[in-house]
Amino acid sequence: MDEEITLLEVQHLHKDYGNGAVLEDISLNLKKGEVLVLIGPSGCGKSTFLRCINGLEPIQSGEILLDGVSITDGTARWSEVRQKIGMVFQSYELFPHMTVMDNILLGPMKVQKRNRKEAEADACQLLERVGLLDKKDAYPRQLSGGQKQRVAIVRALIMKPEIMLFDEVTAALDPEMVREVLDVMMELAGSGSTMMIVTHEMQFARAAADRVIFLDGGEIVETGTPDAFFDSPKTDRAQRFLNTFTFEKK
Ligand code: ADP
Ligand code: MG
Numbered sequence: 001m002d003e004e005i006t007l008l009e010v011q012h013l014h015k016d017y018g019n020g021a022v023l024e025d026i027s028l029n030l031k032k033g034e035v036l037v038l039i040g041p042s043g044c045g046k047s048t049f050l051r052c053i054n055g056l057e058p059i060q061s062g063e064i065l066l067d068g069v070s071i072t073d074g075t076a077r078w079s080e081v082r083q084k085i086g087m088v089f090q091s092y093e094l095f096p097h098m099t100v101m102d103n104i105l106l107g108p109m110k111v112q113k114r115n116r117k118e119a120e121a122d123a124c125q126l127l128e129r130v131g132l133l134d135k136k137d138a139y140p141r142q143l144s145g146g147q148k149q150r151v152a153i154v155r156a157l158i159m160k161p162e163i164m165l166f167d168e169v170t171a172a173l174d175p176e177m178v179r180e181v182l183d184v185m186m187e188l189a190g191s192g193s194t195m196m197i198v199t200h201e202m203q204f205a206r207a208a209a210d211r212v213i214f215l216d217g218g219e220i221v222e223t224g225t226p227d228a229f230f231d232s233p234k235t236d237r238a239q240r241f242l243n244t245f246t247f248e249k250k
Contacts, residue, residue, distance in 0.1 A: 005032040006068075007162055007194055008053070013062035015048055015218075022048050023218045026062070030163065030196060035189045037205045037226075038198045040215035041241060046198040049215070050165045053196070054087050067162070083111065086156035087165040090172050092148045094140040094155075100127070101136045104155050112159065119158065126154040130184045146177030150184055157188075164188065166197040202245050206230050214238045 008030040015023035023045045030036055038046050051057040053064060055071065055078040064072045071081050094103045101123060108119040127133040130150040140148055149169055156164060166185065170178040182204045189195060189208045199205055205212065205226065212229040214222040214237075222229065222238045233239045 006030070007032050007066065008196075009063075009065040009068075010053070011063045011065070013049075013052060013064065014060045015045070015052055015057060016060050021218055023052070026218075026220060028213065028220065028223075030194060032162075032194055033192045035193075035195045035197065035208055035210045036213060037209035037211070038196065038213050038215060039200070039202075039205060039241075040221075044215045045218045046215055047167050050087065050167050050196065050198060054085050054165060055081055079111065083159050084162045085165060086159055086161035086163070087167070088149070088152050088156050088169050090168045092152035094148055094151060096140050099137050099139055100132070100143070100151050103140070103151065104158055107155065107159050122158055123154065126157050127151075129187070130154055131180075144177055145173045146180045149173065149177075149181045153181075153184055153188075163194045163196065166195065166199070168198050168200065170199070170201060200245075202230070202242075214241065216241070 006029050010026055010028050013023055013026040014021060026049065038049065040046055048057060052059050055076065059072055062072070063070055066081060066084060070076070101120065104123045105116065105119050108114040108122070109116060124133060124136065127136055130153060132147060132150055132154070135143060135147060143151065170181050173181065178201065182201060185195070185197065186204070186208055197205070197208065209226045212224055212226050213220055214229065214233070216237050222233060222235050224234070229238070230242065233242060
């Protein structure tokens with residue numbers, strides 16, 4: 001990780017859907033090459049937080065800066081911001097009538113106006129990287145859930161984002177397909193990608209994260225290295241949360 005470059009800064013973010021605060025005074029930084037894993041109980045505001053960063057939710061106060069420039073002061077061009085911040089969701093939402101390749105090329109050709117040949121070469125490289133080059137002409141219905149989710153990751157990566165956000169991308173997958181998607185994310189994490197990951201896969205979280213952030217009740221309760229957080233959480237709230245998971249002893 002390059003300690004010098006801060007890509008994303010969140011300062012005193014407050015988010016409210018109109019019936020009480022969902023996120024309260026969230027501040028954090030994400031450095032280039034850093035892998036930050038957000039964990040916390042259901043409903044604590046993890047998805048809301050990622051959606052605020054990607055401009056899918058307005059915020060009530062605070063500020064978010066990308067490359068040192070505010071994206072929440074009302075002047076941001078979200079189509080540009082979203083090219084810098086890729087996001088992968090629980091549901092992959094590929095277009096069913098388009099092949100894998102055409103699904104992947106939609107963003108680079110329509111939004112970034114890239115040349116098809118060049119983008120296609122890029123897509124092939126990325127498909128190879130996630131082990132799906134042989135599926136480039138398949139339709140989504142011909143793929144398993146794990147394969148579709150890997151295509152969704154390629155669809156985000158081909159935009160060459162500075163930061164990748166992952167919101168419980170394995171939560172809807174059958175257990176036997178979780179591993180293949182986590183392996184792709186692990187490979188990205190190991191090759192210098194800047195990532196913010198929401199997950200309930202605790203072993204993966206521990207292996208992938210440079211830093212773990214524990215959210216509860218809309219606030220950051222604890223931040224630490226994965227070893228410190230998982231071996232000796234500082235707060236009762238984190239301890240109680242971790243106790244709800246069973247860890248396989250290696
Ligand atoms: P998590 O991803 O940690 O499970 P969410 O960010 O989805 O949590 O939700 C945080 C809180 O905000 C929950 O209480 C949820 O009910 C509420 N919430 C989420 N989305 C909306 C919305 N569009 N309108 C109103 N309330 C919402
Ligand atoms: Mg969520």
